[in-house]
Amino acid sequence: xxxxxxxxxxxxxxxxxxxxxxxxxxxxxxxxxxxxxxxxxxxxxxxxxxxxxxxxxxxxxxxxxxxxxxxxxxxxxxxxxxxxxxxxxxxxxxxxxxxxxxxxxxxxxxxxxxxxxxxxxxxxxxxxxxxxxxxxxxxxxxxxxxxxxxxxxxxxxxxxxxxxxxxxxxxxxxxxxxxxxxxxxxxxxxxxxxxxxxxxxxxxxxxxxxxxxxxxxxxxxxxxxxxxxxxxxxxxxxxxxxxxxx
Amino acid sequence: xxxxxxxxxxxxxxxxxxxxxxxxxxxxxxxxxxxxxxxxxxxxxxxxxxxxxxxxxxxxxxxxxxxxxxxxxxxxxxxxxxxxxxxxxxxxxxxxxxxxxxxxxxxxxxxxxxxxxxxxxxxxxxxxxxxxxxxxxxxxxxxxxxxxxxxxxxxxxxxxxxxxxxxxxxxxxxxxxxxxxxxxxxxxxxxxxxxxxxxxxxxxxxxxxxxxxxxxxxxxxxxxxxxxxxxxxxxxxxxxxxxxxxxxxxxxxxxxxxxxxxxxxxxxxxxxxxxxxxxxxxxxxxxxxxxxxxxxxxxxxxxxxxxxxxxxxxxxxxxxxxxxxxxxxxxxxxxxxxxxxxxxxxxxxxxxxxxxxxxxxxxxxxxxxxxxxxxxxxxxxxxxxxxxxxxxxxxxxxxxxxxxxxxx
Ligand SMILES: Nc1ncnc2c1ncn2[C@@H]1O[C@H](COP(=O)(O)OP(=O)(O)OP(=O)(O)O)[C@@H](O)[C@H]1O
Ligand SMILES: [Mg+2]
Numbered sequence: 001x002x003x004x005x006x007x008x009x010x011x012x013x014x015x016x017x018x019x020x021x022x023x024x025x026x027x028x029x030x031x032x033x034x035x036x037x038x039x040x041x042x043x044x045x046x047x048x049x050x051x052x053x054x055x056x057x058x059x060x061x062x063x064x065x066x067x068x069x070x071x072x073x074x075x076x077x078x079x080x081x082x083x084x085x086x087x088x089x090x091x092x093x094x095x096x097x098x099x100x101x102x103x104x105x106x107x108x109x110x111x112x113x114x115x116x117x118x119x120x121x122x123x124x125x126x127x128x129x130x131x132x133x134x135x136x137x138x139x140x141x142x143x144x145x146x147x148x149x150x151x152x153x154x155x156x157x158x159x160x161x162x163x164x165x166x167x168x169x170x171x172x173x174x175x176x177x178x179x180x181x182x183x184x185x186x187x188x189x190x191x192x193x194x195x196x197x198x199x200x201x202x203x204x205x206x207x208x209x210x211x212x213x214x215x216x217x218x219x220x221x222x223x224x225x226x227x228x229x230x231x232x233x234x235x236x237x238x239x240x241x242x243x244x245x246x
Numbered sequence: 247x248x249x250x251x252x253x254x255x256x257x258x259x260x261x262x263x264x265x266x267x268x269x270x271x272x273x274x275x276x277x278x279x280x281x282x283x284x285x286x287x288x289x290x291x292x293x294x295x296x297x298x299x300x301x302x303x304x305x306x307x308x309x310x311x312x313x314x315x316x317x318x319x320x321x322x323x324x325x326x327x328x329x330x331x332x333x334x335x336x337x338x339x340x341x342x343x344x345x346x347x348x349x350x351x352x353x354x355x356x357x358x359x360x361x362x363x364x365x366x367x368x369x370x371x372x373x374x375x376x377x378x379x380x381x382x383x384x385x386x387x388x389x390x391x392x393x394x395x396x397x398x399x400x401x402x403x404x405x406x407x408x409x410x411x412x413x414x415x416x417x418x419x420x421x422x423x424x425x426x427x428x429x430x431x432x433x434x435x436x437x438x439x440x441x442x443x444x445x446x447x448x449x450x451x452x453x454x455x456x457x458x459x460x461x462x463x464x465x466x467x468x469x470x471x472x473x474x475x476x477x478x479x480x481x482x483x484x485x486x487x488x489x490x491x492x493x494x495x496x497x498x499x500x501x502x503x504x505x506x507x508x509x510x511x512x513x514x515x516x517x518x519x520x521x522x523x524x525x526x527x528x529x530x531x532x533x534x535x536x537x538x539x540x541x542x543x544x545x546x547x548x549x550x551x552x553x554x555x556x557x558x559x560x561x562x563x564x565x566x567x568x569x570x571x572x573x574x575x576x577x578x579x580x581x582x583x584x585x586x587x588x589x590x591x592x593x594x595x596x597x598x599x600x601x602x603x604x605x606x607x608x609x610x611x612x613x614x615x616x617x618x619x620x621x622x623x624x625x626x627x628x629x630x631x632x633x634x635x636x637x638x639x640x641x642x643x644x645x646x647x648x649x650x651x652x653x654x
Contacts, residue, residue, distance in 0.1 A: 074611050077609055089600075094627075100610065106612060107611045
């Protein structure tokens with residue numbers, strides 16, 4: 001199994017957010033999670049990425065034959081986990097080039113691969129940016145600082161395509177994108193997709209799933225997966241909402 | 247030993263002790279010390295300080311054997327090595343360097359902007375044993391680099407310097423303070439900018455743990471002149487930077503910036519004070535601090551806008567990053583405005599490094615320590631990238647890397 005989440009319960013500030021959650025993802029699969037606001041989707045994404053504010057009260061997560069809880073935040077990333085944030089944080093004064101360059105090289109180091117030099121990295125960054133319709137000017141700016149909502153989301157996908165993760169978690173990457181941007185971003189995802197990597201896509205809209213075909217769709221309510229199936233579930237939600245699961 | 251005995255014992259070594267006016271002034275100062283007439287309430291110069299250590303000191307001064315002024319004609323640049331606060335005389339058609347005179351002393355003692363309750367300033371006047379005066383002549387564009395060297399352990403340097411920028415002149419002044427010998431330097435700079443002149447003043451401070459550096463400066467700007475001061479404090483010993491600026495004629499500008507990098511048990515006290523006394527003047531006071539371990543800092547910033555100073559723009563900002571729970575940074579901005587047509591603002595943000603930013607960077611594969619370092623660098627990125635002197639910016643970068651290497 002590639003990612004195996006077993007009976008995961010998580011608390012924050014004495015409030016239980018995830019409740020005996022189970023989810024399995026195999027290599028090469030695309031999974032989608034839909035669920036009402038506040039059901040715990042971002043919490044799950046953050047717990048996977050290693051955010052430290054949460055109290056894990058029960059459960060196990062296995063990722064690529066590692067106990068995920070044995071890995072710290074950066075080790076998870078270096079092992080191939082990537083989270084495209086719902087709300088990417090603005091970091092004034094930090095430019096994407098040195099930061100992402102150092103990030104990709106720490107991953108290479110862990111994998112015992114050769115590091116990328118400055119020039120090759122600059123080239124790589126430029127070409128990926130142009131694929132995603134991101135201007136050179138934007139690459140010169142500080143990470144996410146003063147970016148529009150849509151620009152931030154594209155920037156997340158740019159980082160994803162550079163780091164080339166084994167498991168990419170996209171937390172509402174489609175929210176805030178105009179229709180053209182949605183096309184560009186989903187093209188980016190589809191280009192990256194191989195039989196060796198997996199995606200976990202959190203979304204509120206069936207539209208996204210028209211562009212990226214999921215193998216499995218899950219409904220999350222009150223911190224648990226209450227129903228799983230194929231794309232037809234997304235259509236059902238679009239039509240009837242979450243009422244009957246609550 | 248009490249102050250009076252200390253003074254009398256070393257009098258022969260102290261500048262101007264034969265001058266009547268100076269004597270009168272000093273008698274008053276001694277009275278303040280002896281009878282403890284300091285106003286201790288709200289006295290910014292007393293924060294984080296064990297005053298006794300500085301008043302009860304062992305006076306020691308050595309007259310330097312050799313100092314140097316090197317003129318590099320082509321680039322209009324000069325290198326000065328000031329030894330124990332002294333500098334040899336020099337004169338050409340662009341600049342003139344002399345030792346400080348008693349008339350400069352008396353001129354200073356009549357200045358009312360510098361806090362009279364400041365014991366460091368008073369000690370400086372009382373025990374004055376060194377100092378020089380540099381005049382930049384009309385319409386010249388000059389670069390000066392001063393290395394401030396102290397030759398022996400446990401010296402007590404009391405130094406007054408005068409800088410005079412004549413009309414239309416421009417001075418780029420870099421001062422280096424890098425001393426390793428457990429001495430105390432108490433320096434007072436009096437800076438005068440005539441019409442349409444400019445002074446870019448950089449101070450790089452990097453002393454060892456038992457070296458104390460106390461700098462107080464006073465600048466006054468005439469019409470269309472600009473005084474810019476940038477202080478980079480990497481010292482492992484105590485540093486005090488207090489700077490007073492007076493904008494006395496229209497369309498002049500004062501820009502006071504500082505960055506300090508503290509660690510271990512170190513302390514730094516900082517103050518900037520800008521007095522707007524004429525219309526259409528601008529001022530900026532920006533201090534940033536990075537504090538690790540159990541280090542402590544204070545920063546007081548003040549803008550005073552006189553009622554004639556219409557169309558004033560005054561801006562104050564202080565920012566601090568606390569890298570440890572045991573570090574502390576006390577900041578107090580103050581604005582006193584007596585004119586109605588002014589634009590003034592102040593702000594202060596001090597706190598630990600942004601955990602969300604750390605999480606974001608780590609989630610891309612960057613180690614926690616690398617993320618912390620990149621965020622510290624970004625905190626001062628604006629100030630560092632605005633240094634338009636390549637040599638300076640290299641020096642600062644190197645010291646920053648050294649500071650960051652100790653961040654765990
Ligand atoms: N730091 C926190 N302190 C207290 N409660 C929190 C904290 N973080 C999240 N929560 C709560 O946890 C619940 C789940 O939040 P989460 O962000 O995971 O929801 P979500 O499913 O992603 O919602 P949305 O669709 O609106 O993005 C919410 O009720 C939220 O208020
Ligand atoms: Mg969410």
